[in-house]
Amino acid sequence: MTLFLQAVADGLQMGLLYALVAVGLAIIWGLMEMINFAHGEFMMLGMFGAWGLSVALGWDPLVSMVPIAVLMYGGGVLVYRLLMRRVQRGEVFTQIFATVGLFFFVQNGVVALFTSDYRFVEKSLLTSLSGANLTFGGLRVGIPLLVGGLIALALFLVLYLLIDRTDFGLAMQATAEDRDAAMLVGIRPQRMYAVAWGLGTALVAVAGVILANFFSVYPQAGLSFTVLAYAIVALGGFGSILGTLLAALLVGVVQSVTAAYLPPAFKDAFVFASYILIGLFRPQGLFGRF
Amino acid sequence: MRILRLAAVVVVLLFVAVQLSPGARAAGPVTEVLIGELLPLTGNFASLGQQYLWAGQTVEDIVNNDYPDLQVPLGPGKGFPGLGGAKMTLVVRDDQSRGDQARALAEQLITVNKVHWLNGEGTSGNTSIIQPLVDSYGIPMSCHACASPTLTEKGFKWFWRTGPNDSTMVASVFQFLKEWPAHGGPKDLKTIALFTCDNLFCQDNRKIAADLAEKGGYKIVADLTTKTGATTLASEVQRLQSANPDVLFLVQYPAETTVFQADAKRAGFMPKVIATSNGAYSDQTWLTAQKATSGAAGWLGRDPTAIDLASKKASWKKVNEIYKKYSRGQDMGELAMREITGMLWMADTINRAKSVEPAVLAKAAAETDMKPDQMIIDYKGIKFDANRQNVLATGVVTQIGWDDEKHTIWPWDLAAQSGFKPIFPSPSWQERETRSKK
Numbered sequence: 001m002t003l004f005l006q007a008v009a010d011g012l013q014m015g016l017l018y019a020l021v022a023v024g025l026a027i028i029w030g031l032m033e034m035i036n037f038a039h040g041e042f043m044m045l046g047m048f049g050a051w052g053l054s055v056a057l058g059w060d061p062l063v064s065m066v067p068i069a070v071l072m073y074g075g076g077v078l079v080y081r082l083l084m085r086r087v088q089r090g091e092v093f094t095q096i097f098a099t100v101g102l103f104f105f106v107q108n109g110v111v112a113l114f115t116s117d118y119r120f121v122e123k124s125l126l127t128s129l130s131g132a133n134l135t136f137g138g139l140r141v142g143i144p145l146l147v148g149g150l151i152a153l154a155l156f157l158v159l160y161l162l163i164d165r166t167d168f169g170l171a172m173q174a175t176a177e178d179r180d181a182a183m184l185v186g187i188r189p190q191r192m193y194a195v196a197w198g199l200g201t202a203l204v205a206v207a208g209v210i211l212a213n214f215f216s217v218y219p220q221a222g223l224s225f226t227v228l229a230y231a232i233v234a235l236g237g238f239g240s241i242l243g244t245l246l247a248a249l250l251v252g253v254v255q256s257v258t259a260a261y262l263p264p265a266f267k268d269a270f271v272f273a274s275y276i277l278i279g280l281f282r283p284q285g286l287f288g289r290f
Numbered sequence: 291m292r293i294l295r296l297a298a299v300v301v302v303l304l305f306v307a308v309q310l311s312p313g314a315r316a317a318g319p320v321t322e323v324l325i326g327e328l329l330p331l332t333g334n335f336a337s338l339g340q341q342y343l344w345a346g347q348t349v350e351d352i353v354n355n356d357y358p359d360l361q362v363p364l365g366p367g368k369g370f371p372g373l374g375g376a377k378m379t380l381v382v383r384d385d386q387s388r389g390d391q392a393r394a395l396a397e398q399l400i401t402v403n404k405v406h407w408l409n410g411e412g413t414s415g416n417t418s419i420i421q422p423l424v425d426s427y428g429i430p431m432s433c434h435a436c437a438s439p440t441l442t443e444k445g446f447k448w449f450w451r452t453g454p455n456d457s458t459m460v461a462s463v464f465q466f467l468k469e470w471p472a473h474g475g476p477k478d479l480k481t482i483a484l485f486t487c488d489n490l491f492c493q494d495n496r497k498i499a500a501d502l503a504e505k506g507g508y509k510i511v512a513d514l515t516t517k518t519g520a521t522t523l524a525s526e527v528q529r530l531q532s533a534n535p536d537v538l539f540l541v542q543y544p545a546e547t548t549v550f551q552a553d554a555k556r557a558g559f560m561p562k563v564i565a566t567s568n569g570a571y572s573d574q575t576w577l578t579a580q581k582a583t584s585g586a587a588g589w590l591g592r593d594p595t596a597i598d599l600a601s602k603k604a605s606w607k608k609v610n611e612i613y614k615k616y617s618r619g620q621d622m623g624e625l626a627m628r629e630i631t632g633m634l635w636m637a638d639t640i641n642r643a644k645s646v647e648p649a650v651l652a653k654a655a656a657e658t659d660m661k662p663d664q665m666i667i668d669y670k671g672i673k674f675d676a677n678r679q680n681v682l683a684t685g686v687v688t689q690i691g692w693d694d695e696k697h698t699i700w701p702w703d704l705a706a707q708s709g710f711k712p713i714f715p716s717p718s719w720q721e722r723e724t725r726s727k728k
Contacts, residue, residue, distance in 0.1 A: 010522070011524075116332075116337040116339070116340050117340075117620075118576055119575070119579070120548070120582070122582040130555055131555040131556060133556060140557065142556040215521075215545070215549065216548040216576075219332075219336065220334055252522075257525070259523075259524075259526055260529065264514055264517065264520075264523075265516070267517070267525075
């Protein structure tokens with residue numbers, strides 16, 4: 001029983017980190033229905049940013065998170081204005097190829113600039129706490145992961161309030177649902193899309209900054225997370241911030257419990273099997289509105 | 291008229307066929323020896339690929355420039371003297387760590403670029419994919435750092451490997467564990483857990499280790515294979531912890547090893563011995579990063595060379611100086627040493643052959659008898675068996691000390707030269723933390 005409960009606890013902790021990675025995609029893909037295969041690369045840029053500022057200026061990632069988020073917000077807006085706005089009206093495949101191109105451009109650009117070496121954030125508050133645990137009824141909860149998870153929860157709360165409880169958020173939702181009708185009531189769709197790209201990019205970069213405390217920093221670091229992020233957003237339901245959070249927790253737990261009892265190679269297979277299973281009964285995902 | 295047209299088509303087709311055949315090169319003296327360097331420069335294995343590239347550039351530099359005091363093949367003098375001073379030119383291609391891409395690029399290198407020798411791909415899995423193709427074209431090929439034993443056991447006629455394979459190197463680890471008690475080591479190591487990734491290299495290691503563990507009288511208490519690119523290994527660590535092995539045989543790449551370390555630290559899991567084979571243990575950037583936390587102190591693993599002893603050689607120091615011109619200041623790791631040794635052997639073979647004709651190159655390769663004093667690595671020499679595997683490539687066992695450097699601990703004669711006392715048991719995470727803060 002302890003094995004099972006510990007696996008659930010570990011899964012929930014990882015699930016919060018996955019949620020942090022997926023939330024940016026939930027806005028760009030889930031809410032605004034634009035495809036972004038370069039999502040993981042923005043996360044990787046966040047990781048490199050955290051590492052770079054840690055090495056060059058001695059900044060803790062918890063501090064560098066703020067300037068990186070601002071910078072990446074601008075980056076996301078630029079990507080929309082310079083690239084995605086132009087391909088948005090075309091076939092969906094155009095978006096796919098444009099963002100796949102962006103994926104290679106960013107990843108290989110980082111390889112060219114920094115080489116493919118593995119790098120590590122060595123001095124930070126969270127790394128100094130690595131190995132420190134809280135124990136509840138015999139179950140271990142790692143403090144650094146817990147802090148990462150709490151940051152994820154806080155961001156989700158802010159985002160949920162922004163999207164669901166403000167006029168601005170409603171305008172974004174209106175743009176996603178019916179662009180022409182939104183224009184009729186005075187919403188500027190291009191601005192909404194640009195903000196969505198900015199927000200999505202900034203959020204995934206923040207995820208990268210947090211993850212840099214736990215994972216090695218290298219140009220290919222984003223890929224494994226991107227695949228999971230897509231499954232999480234689809235599983236949670238398009239347009240649902242809360243659904244994304246719950247789906248991320250579910251994915252973390254499924255991965256963890258599977259690996260506790262079955263050959264670990266099955267763990268991602270079970271994640272996607274869960275997606276198929278839920279899709280059979282709720283094609284729109286757990287909390288999808290569309 | 292119809293016959294004339296048919297004849298014209300046949301002539302054109304013959305011309306095209308001749309142009310595409312690998313042997314079709316302009317007659318006359320060779321001015322440039324083309325080496326196809328097919329590597330994973332982007333994608334999952336890019337950190338390995340870049341080290342091979344730097345190694346290749348180092349060898350190109352050594353061959354093409356005059357290093358009068360450098361005692362390695364083609365160190366003194368410029369170019370290939372056996373080919374009238376012809377230069378070596380690398381034709382580098384990146385396969386993005388993908389087997390399908392590697393196959394397409396290998397074919398392009400042979401038929402379009404008309405390389406004289408193909409070196410690559412750097413990973414055993416992708417090398418096994420291109421081997422049949424290269425063999426069908428009859429072009430010499432080598433992968434010196436690929437360690438899967440199967441690469442030289444399938445009967446390919448055009449594949450050479452100067453480096454040791456995993457059978458040799460994993461056997462070194464188990465031989466060390468067997469002999470260790472007689473040299474003051476622990477006598478109570480009875481159980482072992484295998485923790486490996488899922489590709490050809492890892493799985494070959496796993497199979498060899500499982501076989502040797504059983505023969506060595508170890509009880510295998512866990513055998514877990516993980517997917518490359520894992521984002522968490524917490525449950526796997528929990529299973530390992532429950533199995534409570536004396537020895538953990540771990541073969542994982544740097545990214546997954548880092549995930550394992552974080553999860554093991556959180557769980558407080560530390561077996562008495564962590565034994566590894568290549569993967570992170572061979573990656574210079576991972577090794578360097580461990581210095582901040584003493585995260586790898588006490589880890590032991592197989593290595594193709596006693597790096598602490600080899601690095602004292604004058605030739606090693608000079609080659610390392612050249613290597614650093616290309617590696618942005620990074621020192622040679624053992625992967626680069628294997629690759630440079632192999633590529634210098636290749637250059638020596640081409641020089642001795644005095645030709646770039648495949649059959650002549652194969653004959654020169656078969657006649658190889660290179661002595662240890664010509665190498666920067668401490669193989670006992672280079673001499674091939676019928677499968678074109680170097681029989682004099684040996685494995686050693688090293689351990690990372692509290693100084694975060696590798697030290698040779700087996701074979702015993704080299705261990706005596708190294709003068710290092712093995713760390714046992716593997717230090718706890720708390721001890722690492724305390725020591726690293728001092």
